[in-house]
Amino acid sequence: MKFTKPITFLFFFSLALFSCQRQGTLKASKTAKQDFQVDFEKFTLANGLTVVFHVDKSDPVVAVALTSHVGSAREKEGRTGFAHLFEHLLFLESENLGKGGLDKMSARIGGSGANGSTSRDRTNYYQTVPNDALEKMIWAEADKLGFFINTVTEQVLAKEKQVVKNEKRQSYDNAPYGNTSYVIDQNLYPKDHPYHWQVIGSLEDLQNATLADVKEFYRRWYVPNNVTLVVSGDFEPGQAKAWVEKYFGEIKKGEKIPALEKKPVVLSQTKSLYHEDNFARLPELTMAWPSVYTYHKDSYALRTLATLLADGKKAPFNKLIVDEKQLAGRVNMYQNSAELAGQFMLSIRGYEKVDLNLIHAAVQEAFQRFEQEGFSDDDLNRIKTSQEVSFYNGLSSVQGKGFQLAQYQIFAGDPGFISKDIQNMLSVTRDDVMRVYQQYIKGKPYVVTSFVPKGQVNLALKGAQKASVVEEKIVEGAEEKFDASAKADYPRTPSRFDRTVEPPYGKAPETRVPNVWEKKSENGLKTLGITDREVPLVMFNLRMNGGLLLEDSSKVGVSNLLSELLLKGTKNKTTEQLEEAMDALGASISISANEESFTISGRTLARNYLPTMALVQEILLEPRWDEQEFKLAKQRVESQIKQQKANPNSIADNSFKKILYGKDNILSRNLLGTEASLKAITLTDLQQYYAANLSPSVATFQVVGAVDQQEVATSLAGLNQNWKVKTVRMPQFPSPPAPSASQVYFYDVPGAKQSVLRFGYLALPVTHKDFYPAQVMNYILGGGGFASQLTQQLREGKGYTYGIGSSFSGSNVPGPFVIQSGVRSNVTYESADLIKQILQNFGPAYSAQDLEVTKGFLIKSNARAFETMGAKLNLLHNISAYGLPYDYAKGREALVQEMTLDRIKALAQQYVNPNKMYYLVVGDAATQLQKLEQLGFGKPILLK
Incomplete structure (x- = not known):
């Protein structure tokens, strides 16, 4: 179950049902250029349950979300982390679903993965399923609320404590800067404030x-x-109401819960603290000012203020700290509102060994510059357009709409607040922005933290006090023992009917494969598109074969640098002017390089699609080649490389590639390059790569959204005419064979609270006939989340990890089969040995029931396979990159239907042999290295 910190403008969801009924229509905004409506119906049951329905017939899926208005703010001091603990517990078992609860059922019904999240103020549980499973979902969610708590025993609690503690280690204690929010909140909020402690607890x-x-x-x-x-999607409201009344209606109402009063914070003086971070390699300054709660009228202006100050080339913080003084690669600023209070946040991660006193002084100077120079109406309008796009994007799936409706119901008291919300965003004035700056930021006390690498306290702010951070010691056998297999004996909660009987499926939905159109231009550019008018947006990718594969092995990092530099202005536009042009259209354009491709991606309002594509053409065909921007880009990438050296997960990923491919294969390299290769790269290298490799002959344009084929053809006319064809030859690298015998590798991170695992070998390309069958086989092994054996045994059975999975990933060249996880440091060997046993037994023990669960999930999940615009873009990518037919999803469905037990066993024997793969561990060598010899694969090789 996923733990998330509250983030501004995040789309959360809730739950509610029967009583006084009304119909509402949600409009995006009276000032928006195009109306966008979300119809909803809200009612309340006699027991107080609030219910919101939204009907959307565009895909045969339905999202169900249950939200309790409880987060860490409702906890007691000394008993923190309970709200988040319950997010975990409620998935494990209930009286009528039995052990495995909703997770087990999800695997059968084709759900998108039952999950949840916890914030300071609410906890939610959600899933998107084919619409024939709606009654099953309502039955299951009711069990959480009325038929659950008796199943929680001492053994269940002991096990789940270990899972949550592993999550804390993974996300906070074993991560660079992971304790920043802890230090901020301990000092920003008084001890009696409900936001004083962390959501995850101690x-x-x-x-x-x-x-x-x-x-x-x-x-x-x-x-x-x-x-x-909240129920959102393709369903019949009358029938759904009857089901809600049946399954939820008899659950007893609780005591009246009074609303918590708003509790804004007032600081009497600035507080400065420092911490030596074991995992940091760069110094980081974070500042927090008390601000306002969610939907407060000033929250909108504060959000806009943050964008004006720090986002983009023109922003004073970016201009001064990144461009002029070159102290850091970026500045992050945002308004973080919660139900009771809020905080205005600024975070700057300096370059290596930069004195944070210099950054702090630059912050004050940037504020002064903002006061002197101000901003224009055009600046403000560009930000509003961008916010409008983000708003629509959050409503592009039935789950996204459900999240929003629940968010508004819980924190605004009305799902219909959606229309007021966007109106508030778009009505912010220049006077509002300057007023909130004066009221909340200028000259006001704040909390500031200096997180510095070990041994570099000299970089912290002068006068800073040492922060109190509790660090766990690695002790063998320190965790309490439990028996996760023990059967719970509990009294059953009475009901008017037999709830042990799982409701039947409804009418089975048919897989709807989107209509794809395709065209090839005279210059070789292929175009594939899907028209989708559910929201007034367009998303696109212009993908060119190449990336790392086309680089010189002595100067790795060129394609990544080129992806950065192409967005830093054009022949006729400076970086600032280009950003302004994109913002004015509400367009987001990004460029990325990976191992095998170079891609320009975008998202824009449909009404601005044509001018957005004109910008894409200008970016691609008329680069600016700015020397200063090139220098800044190299600085940023060098900083990223240094940060990766301190992050256990990045270390694991980069080290594993070297093991898989060998030193002579270009695919073994870090896409960012090395510090040495970065220094060797010149602007001429980028120009030569650009001139030789960016060609329509190896390019495909994929587009999805509220646009038709003719509009797309019009938008590409300039590229077809002006983008010159070049001959691009893709190099062929021999794929290293799988190892004939297993070998263990270890990378030492002294003091690591977790060990990061990467086990696997180089397996198959997507085009191999066994690639998809191997994915089918892997579902029960490690690809099926809580349905998989790896999760069930290492997380649910032993409490060793927060999460573990396995996957086959490939392209036109073979990609790895990999098992990846982060496990408690003091069970590193035990985890590796258990994984080895699971792999050994997987094929022989694979059962008919395993096959039935796999078929149920993979076939039924096709109903939701193409719901979102992103999913449709991925469909187009698979068709164009791998030569798959338009309806390949139907073919895969037939393959799954025909899959046999013998075929699965043969695939397992061939592709998941534990004695023919690499075992990489990134962790604390002093306590964990020697024990790994017990795996029977020889002495581990210590990496550097």
């Missing part, structure tokens, strides 16, 4: 949680009158 509090504590928390907050149910 390791000590989690360990001290008792079963009685857990049950008290559940009975207080998980009651119908504190919950909202």
